[in-house]
Amino acid sequence: xxxxxxxxxxxxxxxxxxxxxxxxxxxxxxxxxxxxxxxxxxxxxxxxxxxxxxxxxxxxxxxxxxxxxxxxxxxxxxxxxxxxxxxxxxxxxxxxxxxxxxxxxxxxxxxxxxxxxxxxxxxxxxxxxxxxxxxxxxxxxxxxxxxxxxxxxxxxxxxxxxxxxxxxxxxxxxxxxxxxxxxxxxxxxxxxxxxxxxxxxxxxxxxxxxxxxxxxxxxxxxxxxxxxxxxxxxxxxxxxxxxxxxxxxxxxxxxxxxxxxxxxxxxxxxxxxxxxxxxxxxxxxxxxxxxxxxxxxxxxxxxxxxxxxxxxxxxxxxxxxxxxxxxxxxxxxxxxx
Amino acid sequence: xxxxxxxxxxxxxxxxxxxxxxxxxxxxxxxxxxxxxxxxxxxxxxxxxxxxxxxxxxxxxxxxxxxxxxxxxxxxxxxxxxxxxxxxxxxxxxxxxxxxxxxxxxxxxxxxxxxxxxxxxxxxxxxxxxxxxxxxxxxxxxxxxxxxxxxxxxxxxxxxxxxxxxxxxxxxxxxxxxxxxxxxxxxxxxxxxxxxxxxxxxxxxxxxxxxxxxxxxxxxxxxxxxxxxxxxxxxxxxxxxxxxxxxxxxxxxxxxxxxxxxxxxxxxxxxxxxxxxxxxxxxxxxxxxxxxxxxxxxxxxxxxxxxxxxxxxxxxxxxxxxxxxxxxxxxxxxxxx
DNA sequence: TTGTATGCGTTATCAT
DNA sequence: ATGATAACGCATACAA
Numbered sequence: 001x002x003x004x005x006x007x008x009x010x011x012x013x014x015x016x017x018x019x020x021x022x023x024x025x026x027x028x029x030x031x032x033x034x035x036x037x038x039x040x041x042x043x044x045x046x047x048x049x050x051x052x053x054x055x056x057x058x059x060x061x062x063x064x065x066x067x068x069x070x071x072x073x074x075x076x077x078x079x080x081x082x083x084x085x086x087x088x089x090x091x092x093x094x095x096x097x098x099x100x101x102x103x104x105x106x107x108x109x110x111x112x113x114x115x116x117x118x119x120x121x122x123x124x125x126x127x128x129x130x131x132x133x134x135x136x137x138x139x140x141x142x143x144x145x146x147x148x149x150x151x152x153x154x155x156x157x158x159x160x161x162x163x164x165x166x167x168x169x170x171x172x173x174x175x176x177x178x179x180x181x182x183x184x185x186x187x188x189x190x191x192x193x194x195x196x197x198x199x200x201x202x203x204x205x206x207x208x209x210x211x212x213x214x215x216x217x218x219x220x221x222x223x224x225x226x227x228x229x230x231x232x233x234x235x236x237x238x239x240x241x242x243x244x245x246x247x248x249x250x251x252x253x254x255x256x257x258x259x260x261x262x263x264x265x266x267x268x269x270x271x272x273x274x275x276x277x278x279x280x281x282x283x284x285x286x287x288x289x290x291x292x293x294x295x296x297x298x299x300x301x302x303x304x305x306x307x308x309x310x311x312x313x314x315x316x317x318x319x320x321x322x323x324x325x326x327x328x329x330x331x332x333x334x335x336x337x
Numbered sequence: 338x339x340x341x342x343x344x345x346x347x348x349x350x351x352x353x354x355x356x357x358x359x360x361x362x363x364x365x366x367x368x369x370x371x372x373x374x375x376x377x378x379x380x381x382x383x384x385x386x387x388x389x390x391x392x393x394x395x396x397x398x399x400x401x402x403x404x405x406x407x408x409x410x411x412x413x414x415x416x417x418x419x420x421x422x423x424x425x426x427x428x429x430x431x432x433x434x435x436x437x438x439x440x441x442x443x444x445x446x447x448x449x450x451x452x453x454x455x456x457x458x459x460x461x462x463x464x465x466x467x468x469x470x471x472x473x474x475x476x477x478x479x480x481x482x483x484x485x486x487x488x489x490x491x492x493x494x495x496x497x498x499x500x501x502x503x504x505x506x507x508x509x510x511x512x513x514x515x516x517x518x519x520x521x522x523x524x525x526x527x528x529x530x531x532x533x534x535x536x537x538x539x540x541x542x543x544x545x546x547x548x549x550x551x552x553x554x555x556x557x558x559x560x561x562x563x564x565x566x567x568x569x570x571x572x573x574x575x576x577x578x579x580x581x582x583x584x585x586x587x588x589x590x591x592x593x594x595x596x597x598x599x600x601x602x603x604x605x606x607x608x609x610x611x612x613x614x615x616x617x618x619x620x621x622x623x624x625x626x627x628x629x630x631x632x633x634x635x636x637x638x639x640x641x642x643x644x645x646x647x648x649x650x651x652x653x654x655x656x657x658x659x660x661x662x663x664x665x666x667x668x669x670x671x672x673x674x
Numbered sequence: 675t676t677g678t679a680t681g682c683g684t685t686a687t688c689a690t
Numbered sequence: 691a692t693g694a695t696a697a698c699g700c701a702t703a704c705a706a
Contacts, residue, residue: 003454003476005683016693021685029691048476051452052393053683056698061389071414071433072612080408080435093449096408096433098417112430115388117340139340139385220616253617275409279557280590282618342699353677358701366675390699393682 004045013041024049055117064302065113067097067106069125069189073218073246074274075291076124079145082295083122090303092119103128114139120302123147125189141305145298146289147189149315155301156315157294161190164287164320165197168241168269171285171322173205176331177239177267181212183226183251185243188218194243194271212237216247223250231258238266238331245270245277248284252327263329273323283326290318341382350378361386392454401639402450404434404443406462406526410555410583411611412628413461416482419632420459427640429456440465451476457639460484462526478642482635483626484526486652492638493652496626498527501657502534505578505606505624508659510542513668514576514604517544520553520563520588522580528555531580531608549574553584560587568595575603575668582607582614585621589664600666610660620663627655 006020013020015034022030023038041047055061064087068076080096087094095118097109106128113121120141126133130151136142137154149156172180182198185191195213202211212233214226223242227250230237240255242248248270255266262268263285270277273288297316304310343357350357352371359367360375378384392398401424405413417433424431432455434446443465450458457478463470467488473479474491486493509517519535522528532550539548549570551563560579564587567574577592579585585607592603599605600622607614610625634653641647 001476003683007683017684018686018693018695019691022692025685031691034692046475048448049452050393050454050683052389052398052454053698054685056387056389056393056700057683057685059685059698071408071417072411074409077408077414084435084437095449096435098421098433100421111385112388112432115386117387117389138383139338220612224617249616249618256618275557276613279586280561281586281593340699344699354700355678355702356676359676362701368675371676387699390682391701393684394699394701396682396701 004047009041009047013037063118064092064094065118065121067109067123069099070101071098075272078291079124079295082292086296086299110136122298141302143298143301145294157297159289159320160317161193162197165194166201167322169201172239179237180239181230181237183214183216183242186217218244220246220250223247224254227251227254241269245272245274263327267328285325285328286323288321288323341384346378346384350374400455401429401431402455402458404446404460406436407438408435412609415628416461416632419629423633423636447473459635478639480635480638494634496657497654498530499534501624502531503538504659506538509576516574517576518549518567518574520551520579520584523554525555555581557583557587560584561591564588564591578606582609582611600664604665622662622665623660625658625660
């Protein structure tokens with residue numbers, strides 16, 4: 001397992017250590033002749049740069065750490081694509097860490113990345129405290145995505161969840177619904193804003209008396225349980241707005257279990273527009289978060305700090321859109337209040 | 338962004354560099370008094386070990402790289418859980434790399450991990466050539482999971498896909514089906530064995546004349562297209578066995594699009610038993626791969642090589658099981674051949 | 675128990 | 691264009 005070093009490459013090529021280093025870093029001022037010599041020696045030995053030594057000496061890693069709140073949530077997994085594409089272009093490698101849906105899990109991954117001295121960190125859907133993240137920002141460039149923030153220290157990229165939630169409610173109201181319940185996302189990222197958007201929109205429509213929120217947690221089972229709670233009430237909702245697609249799927253199942261038809265008896269609207277919602281078997285009406293764009297913007301912000309030395313924080317909001325699929329429909333007159 | 342070093346901690350605590358190092362590594366032979374001194378100084382400075390320097394000096398990283406063929410495929414994402422849990426116990430940190438569903442993407446991640454000199458690599462669902470993986474095994478301990486292998490150099494953990502596919506066919510035959518088609522996984526990991534198990538089982542049941550395979554690629558859209566192909570044939574299948582849950586979901590949708598009822602008109606069986614299949618709205622009959630066990634075994638094998646210095650390769654097969662849900666049912670007499 | 679000195683595999687500065 | 695050589699931040703024999 002002992003790996004060849006530059007020293008050995010140098011000896012084999014009959015040149016100095018420094019020359020090998022120059023070749024490995026694609027330096028311009030090296031004669032073609034010696035460059036070939038070095039390259040051949042390296043290939044013969046199966047030399048591979050030791051990134052630990054390189055990073056230690058150069059004081060930079062060209063590596064970005066991405067910590068996902070939950071690798072199982074398609075929303076976070078889909079943000080990765082934009083991040084990876086953008087960093088590939090910029091010449092950075094990206095390492096992924098799983099936060100295991102807990103603040104401590106996220107904190108551990110951030111600590112690990114800091115110990116590795118990564119050049120930057122993107123935290124997707126962080127549930128850990130903002131102050132902990134700010135503490136980490138003393139050591140590296142860090143931007144949060146999918147979570148609102150007004151921090152003076154770190155950048156954020158986020159969907160305008162308040163208006164996203166409003167879109168969901170507006171859509172349902174247009175379809176004639178009044179008894180619109182909300183399954184929220186508990187303490188998850190974005191849950192608070194969606195809750196607020198829901199309440200505001202209901203109030204604006206003169207439906208403040210109909211506001212009903214059941215507690216969820218961004219998981220399918222959480223959505224199932226929350227829907228149970230909603231169905232057992234005397235005044236069953238004719239429509240449910242769930243804080244994300246996963247919980248919408250859970251609610252959908254619970255409603256169908258009760259012998260009700262979606263959307264005829266109950267309309268359901270999700271949030272995120274993940275691949276799950278797009279699955280045609282589900283075909284969930286939902287609020288789209290432009291995941292690729294979120295990822296790319298996050299990358300742009302860390303690059304701005306890295307290359308342009310920007311120091312003031314920026315908070316970017318992207319606009320959600322409603323995706324009308326098959327789980328929502330006009331309220332049938334028989335079911336009206 | 339300049340980080341404090343041990344040197345600074347040492348000066349502040351009024352002790353030697355080496356003493357600080359001992360404290361940081363939780364060495365036993367340090368007086369409580371000085372240990373406190375060092376710990377306090379470190380805390381005051383916000384000292385954080387530089388893992389690059391530490392790993393360089395100690396020649397080990399206590400880090401494992403996990404490369405996922407596709408972070409979006411729930412099967413791979415779910416293997417991570419077992420891996421992380423097992424490595425947490427063993428005191429290793431795990432970094433995740435996304436192979437982006439391509440051999441070159443996987444190769445790049447492996448190269449990155451090798452440059453980081455990780456102590457071991459677990460590759461889940463690798464589609465890159467076995468010889469490339471073997472080449473990497475000269476530099477670190479590497480085990481593949483979810484992909485068959487008979488390599489003399491590297492370990493593998495895999496579900497017995499041949500018998501898993503057989504289970505699916507046996508199940509359908511028991512339900513009275515004869516015209517059982519297969520949507521395969523193309524060049525994906527495990528696809529070949531599942532194709533073989535399907536053919537063998539069909540032959541064993543005297544149904545070799547009914548063998549029909551449509552090309553898929555382990556994605557939902559691939560399953561949808563393959564199902565289209567199957568439905569357009571003169572002799573429509575009464576049952577479809579898809580090589581994974583994702584393509585089964587795609588097929589399910591295509592069948593329903595055709596106005597057919599699942600399972601009344603067409604039964605569908607998937608493979609993997611991911612959270613997707615378990616989603617009650619889908620409720621897919623499928624073949625279970627024990628993902629947690631697969632992950633834990635993979636970890637065990639790299640630890641055996643790391644700690645017990647095992648050098649001969651081991652190939653472990655775990656047994657699949659059939660999970661009977663709602664997408665398969667007895668063939669109705671009217672539809673019989 | 676604590677300190678000194680050397681090396682880990684690079685990068686980078688300064689000569690030549 | 692190429693070569694010495696001093697960092698980089700830490701671990702680790704070895705000495706005290």
